[in-house]
Amino acid sequence: MEILKKILESKSFKNFETFVKNNKLFHAYLILSENEFSGKMFCKAMALKLMCETNTPCFECKNCKSVLAGFNPDLLIYPQEKSTFLVGDSNSIIENVDTKPMQSRYKIFVVNNIDNATVQAENKLLKTIEDSPKNVIFLFNAVNKNKVLQTIISRTQILEIENFENLDFKKTSEYEFVFDLMKNMKSSKNVIKFSGKFAQKSVFLKNLLALQNIFEQLLFAKVGKSNEMEINLLANEFTVEAITEICALITLAQKQFDANVNTNLIADNLLIKILEVKYLWNLKK
Ligand SMILES: [Zn+2]
Structure with a gap:
């Protein structure tokens, strides 16, 4: 997991870890990155950190493994069907938000490319972001902050992250x-x-x-x-x-x-x- 390891060692991730360590975890984050890939992977790394049974993340425990494999029941990733986040996705989040996590401390909703979401879908989510149970965390990621509703931005903690796309591997x-x-x-x-x-x-x-x-x-x-x-x-x-x-x-x-x-x-x-x-x-x- 070379890329994930790079993310875990990055300055922005270390910052996030400090918040977690000091019990200053926010209930909603907006990850801003130069490319989609970096934002998505960063959210995955955050989920690993929050769900790992040893808080490291260790890549070995049941939670880490299921996050990596993409089937952890407490990590829900949106949009679920289309490439755009739609009202149906918001409804799905609203329906799921009160169910308790099954195997982790947190229930995590990742919304990829919130900057591509429809305004209706974003609006629908506002109240839920505000009133969700304590162990629910929202991780939004976006490339273009200007295309995210101000009302969403004001409800999140913004994390600007490094670019992780350019892996230094050569086609040898x-x-x-x-x-x-x-x-x-x-x-x-x-x-x-x-x-x-x-x-x-x-x-x-x-x-x-x-x-x-x-x-x-x-x-x-x-x-x-x-x-x-x-x-x-x-x-x-x-x-x-x-x-x-x-x-x-x-x-x-x-x-x-x-x-x-x-x-x-x-x-x-x-x-x-x-x-x-x-x-x-x-x-x-
Ligand atoms: Zn682990």
Whole structure:
């Protein structure tokens, strides 16, 4: 989760954490960012912080895992059906706001791109933002503050955040190789064909990092759209749950490498598992 880690280390996130630590958590935030992706990911990081059983976030506990995988029952993300936040979304929030959280301390409503919402939908929400139960938190994100209703702005704490989109990764030859591999790896026969190259000791770690990078991008493509068409296409082949599991498998492979496990063995195992996880989750779709 390289990007999330970057967010967790950022100045604006540290600021937010200080508020949490001092019990000065606001019940509604407006996250302002230069691009949609940064705002959405920042909200996800805030949700992790608030829901984590160890308050870190740890990425390991039940709450962290379910937030990352996108199925934590106490984290509701809007707009739910269309790309624009509509009156129906406001109604859904109003209906849900009084139900107690099921497994976390908080119930969190994330509204992505509130700057694209209809005026009616925003208006409908005003009273709820004001009168919601104590453990309810609203996280709005926007790129264009001028397009958010003043009455919404005045009910939120504004957080201006850094830009997290420009990841310093380069399309190295390892990246190209691994990306092609993920695109073309359809059967275990394929895997055996490629895993020797993947496992070469001099590039193995670079291949693993490229793989990690690709799956993180796929995860973000699921949250919002990626700017890279190729990433969006590949993301269609995996469910969020599969991507989350595969990210964990890659981390495990890195640990095995650190523990001097034979790279051929790690590569074979990892690639076969990726294939398996992908198919199993696609079957459940
Ligand atoms: Zn946790």
